[in-house]
Amino acid sequence: MVETSTASADSATPVFVAGASGYIGGRLVTRLREDGHSVRCLARSPQKLGGKGWASDPKIEIVAGDLADTESLARHLRGCRAAYYLAHSMVARDSAQQNEDQGLATSFATAAARTECQRIIYLGGLAEACEGARPRLASRLKVEAALRSGVTPVTTLRAGTIIGSGSASFEVLRYLVERQPLMLAPWWVDKPCQPISIRNVLHYLAGALELPDSAPPTFDICGPEVVPFRVVIRHMASALGLPRRPVVRIPIVSPRVGALWIHLATPVSHQVALPVADGLQLGAICRADHAVRLMPTRLLGVRDSIDAALGKVAVGQVETSWTDAGPIAGDPDWAGGATFVYREETDVEASVEDVFRSVCRIGGRHGWYAADFLWRLRGLMDRLVGGPGLDRGRRHADLIRHGDALDFWRVTGIEHNRSLTLRAEMKVPGDAVLEFQIRPIENLDGRTWIEQVARFKPKGLFGVLYWYSVLPFHGIVFRGMLSGIRRAAEENAAARLAGRDQSELEDASFGRSAGNG
Numbered sequence: 001m002v003e004t005s006t007a008s009a010d011s012a013t014p015v016f017v018a019g020a021s022g023y024i025g026g027r028l029v030t031r032l033r034e035d036g037h038s039v040r041c042l043a044r045s046p047q048k049l050g051g052k053g054w055a056s057d058p059k060i061e062i063v064a065g066d067l068a069d070t071e072s073l074a075r076h077l078r079g080c081r082a083a084y085y086l087a088h089s090m091v092a093r094d095s096a097q098q099n100e101d102q103g104l105a106t107s108f109a110t111a112a113a114r115t116e117c118q119r120i121i122y123l124g125g126l127a128e129a130c131e132g133a134r135p136r137l138a139s140r141l142k143v144e145a146a147l148r149s150g151v152t153p154v155t156t157l158r159a160g161t162i163i164g165s166g167s168a169s170f171e172v173l174r175y176l177v178e179r180q181p182l183m184l185a186p187w188w189v190d191k192p193c194q195p196i197s198i199r200n201v202l203h204y205l206a207g208a209l210e211l212p213d214s215a216p217p218t219f220d221i222c223g224p225e226v227v228p229f230r231v232v233i234r235h236m237a238s239a240l241g242l243p244r245r246p247v248v249r250i251p252i253v254s255p256r257v258g259a260l261w262i263h264l265a266t267p268v269s270h271q272v273a274l275p276v277a278d279g280l281q282l283g284a285i286c287r288a289d290h291a292v293r294l295m296p297t298r299l300l301g302v303r304d305s306i307d308a309a310l311g312k313v314a315v316g317q318v319e320t321s322w323t324d325a326g327p328i329a330g331d332p333d334w335a336g337g338a339t340f341v342y343r344e345e346t347d348v349e350a351s352v353e354d355v356f357r358s359v360c361r362i363g364g365r366h367g368w369y370a371a372d373f374l375w376r377l378r379g380l381m382d383r384l385v386g387g388p389g390l391d392r393g394r395r396h397a398d399l400i401r402h403g404d405a406l407d408f409w410r411v412t413g414i415e416h417n418r419s420l421t422l423r424a425e426m427k428v429p430g431d432a433v434l435e436f437q438i439r440p441i442e443n444l445d446g447r448t449w450i451e452q453v454a455r456f457k458p459k460g461l462f463g464v465l466y467w468y469s470v471l472p473f474h475g476i477v478f479r480g481m482l483s484g485i486r487r488a489a490e491e492n493a494a495a496r497l498a499g500r501d502q503s504e505l506e507d508a509s510f511g512r513s514a515g516n517g
Contacts, residue, residue, distance in 0.1 A: 014040040015209065016077055016117070018067065018108065019086030021048045021403065023167060024123060024201065026320035028084065029054055031202045037209075040080055042067075051401020051414075053319075067104040073111035082119045082209055083112055083152075088143055098139040105143045109150030120147055120154045121208045123201075125275075126194075126220060126284030155208050156218045157201075157291070160284050161232075163223075163305040164198025165312035166321035166395070168272050174310075175266035175391070177236045183247045186258055186281070189230045190249070194222035194285040197305035200297060207295035215294060220286040224299040229280060232302055239306045264383055267391035272322065316397045323392055323405040340458070340467045342474045345451040348486045350493035352440050355448045356417045357398075358488040359436050362481070363406035364394035369484025371477050375407075378426070382408055387427035409434065429463035432456045446493070452482050 015032055019025035020041035030053070032039050038059045043049050046064045054060050065072045067087060077083060085108055088101060112120055124140050148154045161169045176183065183189075204221045230247045237245045256270075258277040263270035292299075300308065312318055348355050362368055368375050379390030390407040394400065404411045406422060413421030417438065424432035437451040454474065458464045 012038060013081040014038045014061065014079060016040050016042065016080040016083035017086065018042045018084065019088075020052075020062075021045075021324060022086055023320045023322050023324060024198075024205070025084070025086040026052060026324060027198065027202055028086070028205050029060065030319065031206050033057060033059060035206055040076065042073075042076060045403075048403040051403070068107055070107045070111050073108060074114045077111055077115045077117050080115070080117055082121060083108075083117050084205070085120055085122045085147060088140060098142065101139065102142050102146045105146035106149055109147050109152065109154075112152040113150040117152055119209075119211075120152050121205065122147055122154060122156045123205065124156055124158045126158045126160045126222070126286070153213070154217060155211060155215070157204055157208060157221050158218065159196055159201055159221050160223075160286075161193055161195040161280070162198055162201055163195050163302070163309055164201075165309040166318045166323075167198060167309075168268050168322040169195075169276055170306075170309055171322065172262055172266050172268050172273065172276055173232065173236050174240070175268075176262070177233060177242065177245055178240060179265055181243070181245065183233060183245045184250055185230070185233075185247050186250055188281040189233075189247055190228045191281070192226050192285055193229055193232070193280065194226050195232060195302055195305060196221060196223040197300040197308060199305075199308065200299055203297045204291055204295055207297075211294060216288075216290050219291040219294075220288050221291045222286040223301060223305065225301050226285050227302060235303045235306055239303065239310055263386070267388070267393065268322070269388060270386065318395055321395050321405070323395070324403060340456045342454040342471075342478060343451065344478050344482045345449065346482055346486055347441060348448045348450060348489050349446065350448055350486075350489040351446060352417045352438055352448050354492040354496070355438050355450055355485070355489040356420075358485045358492060359420055359438070359450070360400050361398060361488070362485075363409065364397065366397070368477075368481055369488065370480025371473075374473060374477055379408060382426040385427045388425055429460065429466050430456055430458040448489075450482070450485065452478060454478060 015037050017025055017029055017032075017039055020029050020039075021043055025041075029039050029041060033054055038061070040061045040063060041049060042063055042065050044064070044066055046062045049055055049062050055062065063076045065076050067073065085105065087104065087108075109120070122144055124144055144154070144156055163170050163173075200223065201221065204219065208219075233245055233247060237243070256274065259270045259273035262268055262273035262277065266273075268276070376390060383389035383391070388405070388408045392405045392407060394406050395404050400406065400411055400414065400420075402411055402414055405425075408424065408426035409422035410425050411420070412423045412433075413419065413435075419438065420436045422434045424434070426432075433455045435451075435453045435455070437453070439449055441447045441449050456463075456467050458467055
C-alpha cells in the first residue's frame with residue numbers, strides 16, 4: 001500500500017510536471033508541495049504560472065519550454081525522478097490536431113528516455129478505453145501509446161467524471177441544474193457512471209509516485225458510488241437548495257446536439273462539451289480495484305463531492321478552472337494595416353492601489369461598472385455564434401492573475417498597481433485588446449491618472465464594418481466603465497480612511513447579479 005501524506009526519501013529530487021497551468025496540473029503542484037516534494041514545472045509562457053500561490057515557493061522551479069522541442073525537454077527533465085504528463089487538450093480535436101498531440105507525447109517519451117526519469121504518469125479517462133469510444137476520446141489512447149513508445153515506464157490513471165470546483169464536468173452539471181427547472185436529457189441519463197472527487201484524483205496522482213515497479217501499468221480511479229446520471233442531477237439540485245428537477249428522456253440526441261445545448265446553457269464551450277458528452281454517453285465505470293488496494297484513501301461519494309466543490313465556490317477559493325488550460329495568445333502585431341483606437345482617461349482622487357483594485361474587479365458578478373445590459377446582450381450574441389459569452393465569469397471575485405478568464409476576455413498582461421491588459425476571446429472579426437494604464441500624478445498626493453485604451457485590428461472589410469457598427473456604443477460602455485472605476489476607487493479610498501470594509505461598500509454601490517460569480 002502507498003501512503004502519500006509523508007514525503008518519501010526521494011522528495012528532494014524534483015518531480016517534473018508538464019501541464020501545470022491546467023486544471024489538474026495546477027492543483028497537483030500544490031498537493032506535491034504539501035507532500036514535501038520539489039517540483040519543476042514546464043510552461044510555454046512562464047508568466048502564466050507567476051500568479052499561482054506556489055510560484056514563489058523555493059521548492060518550485062518554473063522553466064520555459066515547448067513539448068515539441070525534444071532537446072530542450074531532455075535538459076529540463078534531467079535530475080527529475082518522475083514526470084507527469086498532463087498537457088493534453090480538453091477540447092475536441094480534429095485528425096490533424098490529434099496527430100500533433102501524439103507527436104508531442106512521442107517527443108516527451110523520447111526526452112524522458114535520455115534522462116534518469118524513472119516513471120511517466122499520465123491521466124486519461126475511463127471512457128477512452130470503452131468499446132465504441134468515439135475517435136475524439138479514443139485519440140487519447142494514442143497519446144498514451146505514444147508515451148509508452150519510449151523506454152521509460154508509464155503509469156496511466158483513468159478517471160471517470162471529475163467533480164471539483166472549476167472542472168468542466170462540474171460546471172456543466174451545476175449550470176444545467178440551476179437553469180433548467182425541467183431537465184430534458186438524452187437516453188444516456190440512465191447510464192451508470194462513477195464520479196470521482198478532485199481530491200481523490202489528486203491523491204491517486206500523488207500516490208502513483210510511490211508505486212512499486214511491480215504495480216500494474218494502468219489504474220481505473222473512481223468514486224465509491226455507481227449511479228445513473230439522473231441521480232447525480234438530483235444530488236446537485238439538493239445541494240444547491242433547489243426543488244427536485246424532473247428529468248425527461250429524449251429518445252435521440254447526438255453528442256454534437258448535446259454539446260451545442262451545453263454550450264448555450266452553460267459557460268462551457270461546445271468544443272469542451274463534446275468529449276464530456278461522449279464520456280457521459282458511454283457511462284464509464286471502474287473495471288478493476290488496483291487503485292483502492294495499492295493507494296487507499298477515503299473516497300468521497302457523489303453528494304460529498306458536490307458539497308465540497310460548492311463550498312469552494314461559495315468562499316471564492318477555486319484554485320484552478322477549466323478555463324485555465326491552453327495557450328494564451330500574445331498581443332496582436334499592431335504594425336501594418338488599419339488599427340482603430342478608442343481612448344478615455346481621467347484623474348482619480350484615490351491612491352494607485354485603490355484604482356488598481358477597482359480595475360481588477362471588472363467582470364464576473366461585479367459586472368462592468370456601466371451599461372451591463374449591453375455587455376449581457378453582447379455576451380448572448382457571442383454564445384449564439386459559438387463564443388464563450390459572459391458565463392465564464394472569473395476565477396476569483398477580487399484577485400486576477402496572468403492567464404485568467406474575465407468573462408469573454410483573457411488577462412494577457414498585468415503589472416501590479418501599473419497596468420492590466422485584456423485580449424478578447426469573443427467571436428469578433430479581428431483582434432481586440434483593452435488596456436488600462438495607471439500612474440500617480442506628480443506633485444498631487446493621493447491623486448492617480450488612469451488611461452483606458454481599446455484597440456481593434458480588423459480582419460477584412462467585415463472587421464471594418466464591425467468597428468463602425470459598435471463605435472456609437474463606445475462612449476456609453478467605455479466612458480461609463482471608466483467613470484464607474486473612478487467612483488469605486490474614490491469610495492474605496494474614503495472607506496479605507498473611515499475604517500470601513502471596502503468590499504461591502506463596493507458591493508452595495510455596484511452590486512451585480514451573482515450569476516457570473
